[in-house]
Amino acid sequence: MQNFREKADLIWKVADLLRGDYKQSDYGKVILPMTVLRRLDCVLAPNKQKVLDYLPKVASLKESARDLTLNKIAGNNFHNRSKFDFEKLKADSDNIAVNLRNYINGFSTSAREIIEYFNFDDQIDRLDDPKTDLLYKVVKEFEAIDLTDMDTMQMGYVFEELIRKFAEQSNETAGEHFTPREVIRLMVNILFNEDKEILTKDGVVKTVYDPACGTGGMLSVAETYLNELNSKAKLEVFGQEINPESYAICKSDMLIKGQNPSNIKFGNTFTVDGLEEEKFDYMLSNPPFGVDWKKASKIINDEATNKGFAGRFGAGTPRINDGSFLFLQHMISKMKSNGSRIGIVFNGSPLFSGAAESGESNIRKWIIENDWLEAVIALPDLLFYNTGISTYIWIVTNKKNEERKGKIQLINATGEKDEELLKEGKIKFNRFWEKMQKSLGNKRKQVAENGNTKGIGFITKLYGDFEENDFCKIVPNEFFGYWRVTVEQPLKENGETVTDKKGNPKPDTSLRDYENIPFLQKDTDGKLVPQTIEEYIDRDVKPHLPEAWVDENKTKIGYEINFTKYFYEFKSLRPLSDIKAQILALEESIVEAEKTVLD
Structure with missing residues (x-):
């Protein structure tokens, strides 16, 4: 390289x-x-x-x-x-x-x-x-x-x-970033992992699409991977790009490689879908992070309102300053009825932004309740050229295998746990990333591409094994759902409860509170089991507020993926005796140092 x-x-x-x-x-x-x-x-x-x-x-x-x-x-x-x-x-x-x-x-x-x-x-x-x-x-x-x-x-x-x-010379870095090839390779590995038996057959023809294809990196790596896997297979590539220079570069690359350059379309994917009638076997994308869609808002909102689920944005629209979920909904609309697989890179925002029944929450609800979200993989930071933020790969599909149905796999590939083990001397290398000899903009780390014990191979193995361990959690779809309930307390006057005409207590708005109640709870054995709103209130609210009640008319349903929380491990504080001993030892060494200097 x-x-x-x-x-x-x-x-x-x-x-x-x-x-x-x-x-x-x-x-x-x-x-x-x-x-x-x-x-x-x-x-x-x-x-x-x-x-x-x-x-x-x-x-x-x-x-x-x-x-x-x-x-x-x-x-x-x-x-x-x-x-x-x-x-x-x-x-x-x-x-x-x-x-x-x-x-x-x-x-x-x-x-x-x-x-x-x-x-x-x-x-x-x-x-x-x-x-x-x-x-x-x-x-x-x-x-x-x-x-x-x-x-x-x-x-x-x-x-x-x-x-x-x-871009740096013209200060146009906001939202502009390119996908490192090793990240694309990882995405392609995981996307094709479930279909290797199909892809190794003679004469197989598949299609891959990127709605924000840039210079064509995603498409090129996917094509290379399939050629390595099966030289007799054919992967037809499709894409759309809004930047004219990137579009021209991508199209020239397709021309040189013998692909059909007319499959690459120019323009805004949201306002003019250049491949409106097409469906694809595989889809890959790394859409711009945190870019607003204000200019296209009328067309997008009109489609969402007038077409509903017959269009691309029936599940809802996200906040105007981040169009990430628009790209994913657009890609979902291009899934084939007999099965497609999607890999998309997001920052952390689509995991949890938006309250219950907001646009983002409703989109997550739609995806998860349809059993399309297969896996979320947290990547190391400092992987991208123009941003150092944390990133995540979402794997979305409408053809989960039997083992994965009704479940979502979370993989923590940040390497943070490895860093702790490295300091303790328990492992010799970080299994997820390595430092680059020379940085490229903000990119200071890269995902290694060798073996099953490191980098791409190790992460792909974690995905393929589908087993819980320190880096992998497997949970039911319902795990991410919750009720947003309004908890009321009675209005009191002179110590007496104020009631309405029907004799029901009036709520004291100054004491109003809210609770997010998960669909699932852990039982005494640590197993996830369903719970009801009533069970939660009786167990966790009534003992402290015996007169409280839930206004059921205000209850909302939300979905969020608080990724970091699921891999958090409580670390007990060091004993005071150890801390005291360390302080005394430091004081003693300082005294000895002073004596040496003075002498």
Whole structure:
């Protein structure tokens, strides 16, 4: 993986040429499309001359037929029939703008449309200044950067590193983060784990979708995984992306890999679903954290109100400043009736934000009561480039196996418990993460990719074993449900209870209180069993407030997943004698140190 750093650094240095003529926030308008062009140029290089030699033979064909024929000669889903490549562009500095446009126009339709999303033609005009000769200098520098030996995963890292740096330059980091490949690999491992028997069959064809696909990292890793598992299987990838630069990069990557680039759609997934009629076998996503959906609110609210569960947002809408649950509901709407599996990365907010019967709580209720939530995995912090916050993988499916039905698996892969054991000398390494040799933005940790005792393999094994241990809890769906009840006490005047016309006591609003009563409680053996509101009130409220009652008309149902609480372990305080002995020992060592200094 070190190779991608070297390439990214080389490309980033080209941006120095733009200093003074471009604002730092605009560097990406030049560097990103040029990186795509150079990448396409390197991919086509081996067969470029064959395409040019064959060109006269297809001159009379329609463009669509000509493209198909020349694509085959090029050995890719695209070709370039211009006489120019980067080497020849560099050789003619006097006509660089005209020649570069000729080169871009020489791409087949699918590739040319990708470049158009960068609006790069405007930058050619801006760079083509004879006083600075910037356009020629940029082309010359890129010609010296060889991207031939880069695989799609490495190029994904290059693009994401460049976009991250450009975002930092323009202060556009809020909500923008890219998914480390090892996190995607973990998600894919778990998503495909239950279907390995199906996926190893000859000729199997499956589909995977990402509604916020960015530069296509999720889709690329899923495709690579399936190819490693079964070279005779085919995974068709689909996605949608709102950022034009990321969209163009993703589409170029799909083009190079032989996927159908028309499966990648541009635009806001919520306002214009580019794949409205499609359903998918697998879905993966890492939607932006904490990004508001105010601009799309009218369309989303109208769909929720008018279509209900026939649309995408029938379960409810979350608060306006976090659209995470909108992405998940959208993905659920694309599950196949015979079964689909979803993996999505969230921050902590979707686990517990929102009171009973709020939008978030109702969405959790809908997912859990339909028995779709299969697992939640807490990841280590400092895994992502532009945020150090804690993150969670949710696994959602409408085809749980018999063992998992009615249950939800919680996996604590933060590594916090390992840190304690490491300090105590009980283990030799952290089983969940390792420090990076060099940080990438806020990313200082990575999930190891080797064996069943560490990292991806260990977490996947915890998931697959489906057994309770220090890192894994398995609970019934009802475990996360609760009643939000209003507890009233009688209004008193001169020591007497005030009643209404029917003789019922009037509540004293100043004494009103609220209780969250879990659907389940632990019995004397520690086993989870159902409880009623009445049982809870009689047991935990009446002994202290004998006249209290519950206003049943105000009772609400809520669902939340307080992840940290489930793995909390009470640690008894150290004995006072131990603390006293340590203090005395410290005092004694200080006295000895003073004597040494004074002497």
